[in-house]
Amino acid sequence: MYLEGKNAIRQALEAKKTIVKIYIDKNFAGRKDEIFFMASQNKVKIEFVPRTILDKKSKTGHHQGYLAETVDFNYSSLDDILQKAKDKNQMPFIVILDCIEDPHNFGAIIRSCECAGVHGIIIPKDRACPVNETVVRTSTGAVSEMLIAKVVNIRYAIDELKKNDIFVFAAETGGENIYSKNLNIPLAVVIGSEGNGIRPSIISSCDGVLTLPLMGKVNSLNASVACGITIFEILRQRLK
Numbered sequence: 001m002y003l004e005g006k007n008a009i010r011q012a013l014e015a016k017k018t019i020v021k022i023y024i025d026k027n028f029a030g031r032k033d034e035i036f037f038m039a040s041q042n043k044v045k046i047e048f049v050p051r052t053i054l055d056k057k058s059k060t061g062h063h064q065g066y067l068a069e070t071v072d073f074n075y076s077s078l079d080d081i082l083q084k085a086k087d088k089n090q091m092p093f094i095v096i097l098d099c100i101e102d103p104h105n106f107g108a109i110i111r112s113c114e115c116a117g118v119h120g121i122i123i124p125k126d127r128a129c130p131v132n133e134t135v136v137r138t139s140t141g142a143v144s145e146m147l148i149a150k151v152v153n154i155r156y157a158i159d160e161l162k163k164n165d166i167f168v169f170a171a172e173t174g175g176e177n178i179y180s181k182n183l184n185i186p187l188a189v190v191i192g193s194e195g196n197g198i199r200p201s202i203i204s205s206c207d208g209v210l211t212l213p214l215m216g217k218v219n220s221l222n223a224s225v226a227c228g229i230t231i232f233e234i235l236r237q238r239l240k
Contacts, residue, residue, distance in 0.1 A: 003068040004060055004137050006035055011141025013038045018071045021045045023054060025065035035066055044068075059133040073131035076147040078160060081120030084147055088119070091238075092166050094188035095231065096122045098154060098198045100223055103129045105194060107138025108224035110146050114139075116231040120147035122188075124154050154190075158205045161188050168206045170198050171230045173219070175209025178230065183210075184237045191227045 003009050003019075012019060013035075022039050026048040039046050054063050085092040095118050100106050106129045113121055129135065130150075136143050151157045158168050166186045171178075190206060192198035197220075203209065212221065212229055221229070 001070050001072055001136075002057060002059065002133050003070055004058055004063040004066070004133060006033075006064055006066050008136055008139075008141040008144075009035055009066055009068045010038065011144040012068065012070065013042055013044070015144040016042070017144055019044045020069040020071070021047060023047050023049050023057070023067045023069070025049070025051050025054060027051065028065055060137045062137060073143070073148075075131075075150045076120065078120075078122065078149050078151065078157060081122075081147050081149060082164060085119045090117075090119070091184075091186040092161075092164070092188070093118050093186075093231075093234065093238075094120055094122065094161065094166070095227065096154060096157065096168070096188055096190040097124075097128065098190055098202050099124060099127045099193040099196075100191065101127065101129050102194055102223075103132060103134035104138050105129075105222065105224045106131075107135040107143070109191070109227045110135065110139040110148075111142040112224065112228040112231060114142035114146050116228075116235045118146070118231060120149060122149045122151055122154070122157050125150050125152050154202055155205045158188070158190075158202070162207075167208075170203045170206040170209045171212070171226060172198050172203060172209050173211055175211040178210040178212055178233055181208075181210060182237070183234045184240070187234070189227075189230055189234070191223055191230070194223050 029048045054067050095113050168188045170190045
């Protein structure tokens with residue numbers, strides 16, 4: 001897998017992620033910038049190459065002259081996420097993605113979650129976008145700071161969260177107004193797919209449904225936008 005762009009590579013270097021090699025546009029050879037110095041400090045091999053090589057390796061077309069070869073993304077476990085909350089002495093704050101397949105939405109969600117202090121994200125093994133180059137790029141490096149667990153069955157994961165005294169809510173239409181609900185509790189929120197929302201079987205496993213009030217004629221929001229509004233309302237309540 002490749003990381004593209006200065007910000008994503010810098011975040012990975014800061015997080016001590018395993019980077020095999022960093023490719024830099026040979027036109028930058030005389031420019032000893034932060035990526036060069038950070039790579040040198042971390043003993044990461046640097047290779048200056050023609051920009052055409054970067055263009056060929058790039059999946060997004062936005063490498064900015066910097067591309068890093070890494071090992072495949074290292075997924076975490078549900079226990080890792082719970083332990084992170086415990087280590088921070090905070091109530092668990094988790095996001096569950098039910099079959100999000102658009103890498104741009106996934107990357108944007110990761111970025112919002114990292115900014116809001118979410119401890120981890122849970123995704124299903126099947127019918128979901130994996131962490132790939134586009135996701136990394138869209139997250140602007142936030143993926144390096146976020147624990148992401150890939151599970152075989154979302155419902156089993158929800159049951160496990162409940163065993164750990166964590167409330168699970170679906171962010172979907174037809175539920176309780178999110179602004180009237182006390183969310184300053186250990187919780188996980190489920191965000192549904194771009195086209196179909198949250199599957200009924202998943203909703204039935206949740207403790208309740210949270211709904212964002214919509215005043216326009218369009219009755220739905222982009223998944224990443226809905227996630228952002230939801231998790232920042234949770235954060236607002238926790239900071240009161």
